[in-house]
Amino acid sequence: MNAPSQVIKQGRKWDQVLDGARTVFLRDGYEGASVDDIVREAGVSKATLYSYFPDKRLLFLEVAKIECRAQSDAAAARIEASGDVRDVLKDAATRMVGFFMSDVGMQVYRIVVGESQRFPEVGREFYNSGPAMVRDLLIRFLTREVEEGKLWIDDVELAADQFPELCKAGLHLQMVLGLRDGFTQAEIDRVVDGAVEMFLCQYGRPRG
Known part of the structure; x- marks a missing residue:
């Protein structure tokens, strides 16, 4: 390659x-x-x-980066529109789960992981085109909500890293390992709702 x-x-x-x-x-x-x-x-x-x-892999990664940017732009538009914290988080979670469980999302994850050791540029370019942009969006959103007194977060960057991981619970690893080739909408909704509820349980109220 x-x-x-x-x-x-x-x-x-x-x-x-x-x-x-x-x-x-x-x-x-x-x-x-x-x-x-x-x-x-x-x-x-x-x-x-x-x-x-x-190389076909380079072409696929370029397409994947474009898809990631499109998802990030859509998420940015929703987050910048503000609104209820719970609704914004649920929408963000739904978008993230939808992408990482899609055929493109799974394929690019496997290729990036497989090639990153030989070519670190692959991992960096993919991360910067999607995950890093979503992380920055979450940091800005959470910071704004903290400043407005709607959330109580001591470490916003850590919280922005935690939320996507909550959204993967019980889904991503099984897909990556080939244990499941898909999930029902009810199973996905259960994870999304659980991620939002757990996040708000930790950060949605003052801590004494």
Whole structure:
């Protein structure tokens, strides 16, 4: 695998390649997506695709980063709109669970973990494109709620790290290990509601 720094982010067909790849990856998954299918969907030649992305994994990671940014932007719009703390946290939890349990979310997690030791850039780029942005959003939101007296948090950064982990309880590890290939909506709602309730139990009231 070539280092991520070798991806050339220029050329008039860059967006065309990414749009085609996104369609194929979301439809067929990483393993099921072939380069032939991607170039056909994108309407470009293999030479054009390889001039941007010499490795299918690099192309998939770029698509995944775009998906992460889209999720982060959607979360930012919801959080910036403010509203009831419980509603905002539940919406954020639902979005996070939806992404990390999606085919794209699971596939990119496995690839990033598998490649990060050889190419630390992969992990850094993925983290900065999604998880770090969500963490920063949560920090800003929680800080604002603390200042307004709606939450009582001594360590906002720690709380922002804790919340996503609560949202993974009983779901993420089983998916990563292949013990389950999916969960019912009732099972997901149980985890989301539990994460919000536990978080607010700790930080939603003054501590004497």
